[in-house]
Amino acid sequence: MRIIRAADCLVMPWKNGGGTTTEIAVAPGGASLNDFDWRISMAHVGQDGPFSSFPGIDRTLSVLTGAGITLAFGDGERMRLDRSSAPYAFAADRAVEGLLVDGPIDDLNVMSRRGRWRHRVERLSGAGSLDANKGLLVLVARKGDWQVNGAALSAGDSAVLDAPGGVELVASGGEAELYAVWLTREA
Template sequence: MRVLKASEYRSMPWKNGGGVTTEITVSPAGAGLDDFDWRISMARVESGGPFSQFAGIDRTLAVLEGEGIVLDLAGRPSATVTKTSAPFAFPADVSTEAALIAGPITDLNVMTRRGRMTHTVQRLHISDPLEIRAGAENTLILSLDGGITISGGLPTHLGALDTLLLGPDDADVLIKPAHDTTLFVIRINGLASGISANH
C-alpha cells in the first residue's frame, strides 16, 4: 500500500503539444508516452481541439473540475462527459475532437495498452465509511476533495488529489471521509498472452 502525493506528480507536455498533462503514475516506471503498459494522469483543458492519439491504447476520461466536455469520435455518436456522468471509455487511437461546454475543465485519464492490460474506472460519492476490495493487480483510489482516512494497516491520510495504490496482495481497506467527498476507484489487470481486451 502506497500513497502517491499530488505535490509529487510529474507535469509534461501533451503528446500533441497542445497543453500540459500531470502524470499521477505510469507502468513500467519511467515509461514515456509511447511505451507504457498503463498510465494515469490529469490534464487542464483550456480550449476545444483534437485529442492526442495513442496507438493500441484504451482510454477512460472523467471530469474532475469544470462544466464538462463533448467528445466527437470519428464514426461514433458524440459523448458528453461532466462531473456527474459516468467515466467515458473509448479507444485512444480513434480521431477525437473535443468541445468545452462552458469554460476550462480538469480531467482524469486512465490508459492501458490493448491486448496486454484492461482497466475500469468508478466515480463514487460517499459520506459514510466504505470498504474497498483490493485484489486487482493494481487498485488505485484517487481522492478528489481530500479529508480521507484509510484504515488497513497503519492509518493513512489522503489530501486533495492524492492517490492510494494497492497491489494484488494488499488487504481490503476502509475509507473514512471527513465530509461528503468523491473518489475515483481504478482497477488495472493484465491479460494472459494472446488474449485481447474486449471494450
C-alpha cells in the same frame, strides 16, 4: 501501499499548447507515452482540439471540474461528459476532438495497453470498503480528506495498492470524492 502526494506529480505542457497533464502513475516506472503498459493522469484542457491518438490503448475519461466536454469522434458519434457523468471508456486510437462546453475543464485519464492490462474506473463518495484480491488498485483523492486502511490522503493525493484484499475507506470533512482504478493483467 505506496502514497503519491499531489506535490510530487510531474506537470507537463501539451505540445499543442492547449493544456497541461499531471502524471500520477505509470507502469513500468519511467515509461514514455509510447511504451507504457498503463498510465493515470489528470489534464487541464484549456481549449478545443483533437485528442492525441494512442494506438492499442483503451482510455477512460472522467470530468473533474468545469462545465464539461463533448467528445466528437471521427465516425460521427458524439458524447457529452460533465461532472455528473460516469467515467467514459473508449479506444484511444479512435479519432476524437474535444469541444469544451463552457470554458476549461480538468479531467482524469486512465489508459491501459490492450493485450497487457485492462482497467475499470469508478467514482466514490463517502466511507466504504473495496475488495481487490488481484491486480492493482489505484485510489485518486479528488475532494476531502481520506483514510485508506489508516493512511491519510488529502485532495490530489493517490495511493497504489498491489493485490490489497479488503480496503477500508473513511472520508472526513464535508464533501468527499475519490476515484478507484482497478488494473489487472491480461493473460
